[in-house]
Amino acid sequence: MKITILTLFPEMFAPLTSSIIGRACKEGKLEIKIVDIRDYTEDKHKKCDDYPFGGGAGMVMMAQPVGSAIEAVDPDHTARRIYLSPKGQTFKQEKVYELVSYDHIVLLCGHYEGIDQRAIDLFVDEELSIGDYVLTGGELAAMVVADAAARYVDGVLSPESLVQESFSENLLEYPHYTRPVEYRGLRVPEVLRSGNHAEIDKWRREQSLAVTKKNRPDLL
Numbered sequence: 001m002k003i004t005i006l007t008l009f010p011e012m013f014a015p016l017t018s019s020i021i022g023r024a025c026k027e028g029k030l031e032i033k034i035v036d037i038r039d040y041t042e043d044k045h046k047k048c049d050d051y052p053f054g055g056g057a058g059m060v061m062m063a064q065p066v067g068s069a070i071e072a073v074d075p076d077h078t079a080r081r082i083y084l085s086p087k088g089q090t091f092k093q094e095k096v097y098e099l100v101s102y103d104h105i106v107l108l109c110g111h112y113e114g115i116d117q118r119a120i121d122l123f124v125d126e127e128l129s130i131g132d133y134v135l136t137g138g139e140l141a142a143m144v145v146a147d148a149a150a151r152y153v154d155g156v157l158s159p160e161s162l163v164q165e166s167f168s169e170n171l172l173e174y175p176h177y178t179r180p181v182e183y184r185g186l187r188v189p190e191v192l193r194s195g196n197h198a199e200i201d202k203w204r205r206e207q208s209l210a211v212t213k214k215n216r217p218d219l220l
């Protein structure tokens with residue numbers, strides 16, 4: 001899978017070169033390409049934003065650099081082109097499964113007040129929001145989408161890590177414990193040290209149900 005990220009702030013994506021995602025890229029399982037929209041402006045001063053028609057605060061990203069950048073990275077429009085914005089449909093796990101079915105996804109990051117609507121109308125397939133809050137730019141949202149998709153690419157995570165998720169589908173996860181057995185007076189639940197796997201499964205299921213009921217009753 002290839003993920004291309006279009007942004008005016010490429011330096012914000014340094015975190016994707018480390019950790020699990022960074023390793024997957026180095027091993028060739030995943031390709032993440034960060035592209036600077038500014039490299040595609042036709043303005044002699046490399047300008048990529050301008051004042052909004054109709055007035056108001058802030059600046060608007062110009063259609064030309066955005067359009068040229070998208071056409072350069074996906075000339076035959078074979079990629080799924082996604083704009084990150086609070087106006088989009090909410091990004092959920094089902095969308096993660098859909099995205100990993102594409103060979104190439106392009107994540108477009110807006111900044112300032114947003115992107116000239118004509119670039120979105122002409123070049124974008126869908127608009128996604130990672131949640132109901134406003135960020136200073138789409139970069140953090142693009143990282144969320146890239147990270148969530150990357151963990152389903154073959155060989156990025158161990159198969160065991162992914163099996164557990166589908167097993168407990170639509171419930172929140174049970175609590176996890178590791179050594180030591182006692183930390184500041186709190187002991188690991190006895191059942192987890194019993195070796196009785198039927199009892200352990202039952203306890204974990206009960207814990208999942210309890211935390212879901214408390215924090216996310218809408219999921220039940």
Ligand code: 4GY
Nearest residue numbers: 084085110114129130135137141
């Ligand atoms: N929420 N989900 C989000 C965001 C910032 C103005 C367009 C979000 O995805 N993106 O808050 N983005 C805005 C800032 C330009 C992007």
